[in-house]
Amino acid sequence: MPLWVADMDFAAPKAVEKALQQLVAQGTFGYGIPPSGYFSAYQGWQDRHWGTKFEEKWLSFSTGVVQSLVDLLHCFTEPDDGILIQPPVYYPFFDSIKETKRRLIEAPLQKVGNSYRIDFAAFEAQIIEEKVKLFILCSPHNPVGRVWQEEELHQLLAICQKHEVVVIADEIHRELILGDQQFVSAITVAQRLGIEKLIVLDSPSKTFNLAGLLLSHVWIPDLEMRTTYHAWCRQYKQTEVNCFGLTAAKAAYESGDQWLADLLSVVVANEEMIRQQLQEAFPKIELLPLEGTYLLWVDLRQVIAKERTKHVIQDTAGLAVDYGEWFAKDGQGLIRLSLATTPTIIQQALDRMIEAIKKEERHDD
Ligand SMILES: Cc1ncc(COP(=O)(O)O)c(C=O)c1O
Structure with a gap:
C-alpha cells in the first residue's frame, strides 16, 4: 500500500479539471506565456490565506522545486562551498548538495519532548565553523511536521x-x-528585517x-x-513551463479554497484515527504533532528494534512508507506516512500495521 x-x-x-478541459478543447498547444491574471490569482490566494505580499517581478517559473x-546551488555557490540543512529533512536536499559537489553541512533539529526545535547556537556555530554560504x-x-513560527524564522534569518x-x-x-497554526512566510520575515539574500520556492x-x-x-x-539567476538560466536555454501547469495552477488559486479546506479536514481526521488506534494498541509508539504537511512522522523505536523496522512495515505489513534513515543519519526506526488518502485506506494500513507489530512482539517473546 x-x-x-x-x-x-x-x-x-x-x-x-474544467480549466484543463477548456484548454484541451481549444486544440492548439503552441508556445505559451503565463495566462493574464496568473499573478493576481496567486496574490489573491495569498491575501485570502496568509497575507504574504509578493511582487510579480520577483517571479520566475520552473518545472519543480528540486x-x-x-x-540555485549552481548559480549562487561554488563547488566545495558549505550548504547547511536541518536533518531530519527532505532527502533530495542531501542529494542536491552532494550531486552539485557542494559540502553538506548539518545543523540537526533537536527533539525536545514530543516536538522538534532549532538549536540556534549550534546552527550559528556550524555557519561559522564550516564557512557556510547557503542555507536551505x-x-x-x-x-x-513543524510549522516554523515567526520568532523562529526571525532568529534563523x-x-x-x-x-x-x-x-x-x-x-x-x-x-x-492544520489546526490553529498560522503560517508565516520567510519572505514576510525578511521584509521586516530588511534581508535581501532570500529566495522562496513554492508550487x-x-x-x-x-x-x-x-x-x-x-x-x-x-x-x-x-x-544573476536569469543570466544563469539563459545560459542553459531553460524552457518555459508548459501551458497545462499554468492553466491548472491559476484555476486552483482562483477557486480551490473550499477544496483545500475539505482536504485538510480529511487529513486531520486521518491523523486522529491513526493517533487513537496506534496509541491504544501500542502506547509507546510516538506520533509527532502534525502542525503542517500531510506527512506524519512516527517513532517506532520503543516497540520494534530499529533494524527490524523495514521488515515489519514493508515485508510483514506490506506498506510502502518513507524510512527515517532517508531523512537523517540517526533516523532508523522512524517512518513517514502520507495521510492524503481516504479513511478507508488509512484504516486498512492501520490494521496491517497493528497486526504486523503484534506479530513482531510475539516473535520477540
Ligand atoms: C519539502 C519538499 N520540497 C520539494 C518537493 C518536491 O517538489 P518538486 O516536485 O516541485 O520538485 C517535496 C516533495 O515532497 C517536498 O516535500
Whole structure:
C-alpha cells in the first residue's frame, strides 16, 4: 500500500479539471506565456490565506522545486562551498548538495519532548565553523511536521544575515497547515528585517495534487540576485513551463479554497484515527504533532528494534512508507506516512500495521 510519496489519492479541484478541459478543447498547444491574471490569482490566494505580499517581478517559473534548488546551488555557490540543512529533512536536499559537489553541512533539529526545535547556537556555530554560504530552509518542515513560527524564522534569518548566508526557503507545503497554526512566510520575515539574500520556492503541486504538471515558482526579491539567476538560466536555454501547469495552477488559486479546506479536514481526521488506534494498541509508539504537511512522522523505536523496522512495515505489513534513515543519519526506526488518502485506506494500513507489530512482539517473546 503506497503511503510514501508526497502526493494524494484525491482528484484535483473541479475548477482545475474544467480549466484543463477548456484548454484541451481549444486544440492548439503552441508556445505559451503565463495566462493574464496568473499573478493576481496567486496574490489573491495569498491575501485570502496568509497575507504574504509578493511582487510579480520577483517571479520566475520552473518545472519543480528540486530542479530550482539545483539551479540555485549552481548559480549562487561554488563547488566545495558549505550548504547547511536541518536533518531530519527532505532527502533530495542531501542529494542536491552532494550531486552539485557542494559540502553538506548539518545543523540537526533537536527533539525536545514530543516536538522538534532549532538549536540556534549550534546552527550559528556550524555557519561559522564550516564557512557556510547557503542555507536551505524547509518551512513547513518535511518530515517532522513543524510549522516554523515567526520568532523562529526571525532568529534563523537574522543569524544568516549576520554571516551573509544566502537563504533558500522551500515553502512547498505552505498551504497545508492544520489546526490553529498560522503560517508565516520567510519572505514576510525578511521584509521586516530588511534581508535581501532570500529566495522562496513554492508550487501548487503539493497543495492541489498537480505534481505531474511540472510547475513551480522561484521568488527572488533582490534585483541583483534575480539578474544573476536569469543570466544563469539563459545560459542553459531553460524552457518555459508548459501551458497545462499554468492553466491548472491559476484555476486552483482562483477557486480551490473550499477544496483545500475539505482536504485538510480529511487529513486531520486521518491523523486522529491513526493517533487513537496506534496509541491504544501500542502506547509507546510516538506520533509527532502534525502542525503542517500531510506527512506524519512516527517513532517506532520503543516497540520494534530499529533494524527490524523495514521488515515489519514493508515485508510483514506490506506498506510502502518513507524510512527515517532517508531523512537523517540517526533516523532508523522512524517512518513517514502520507495521510492524503481516504479513511478507508488509512484504516486498512492501520490494521496491517497493528497486526504486523503484534506479530513482531510475539516473535520477540
Ligand atoms: C519539502 C519538499 N520540497 C520539494 C518537493 C518536491 O517538489 P518538486 O516536485 O516541485 O520538485 C517535496 C516533495 O515532497 C517536498 O516535500
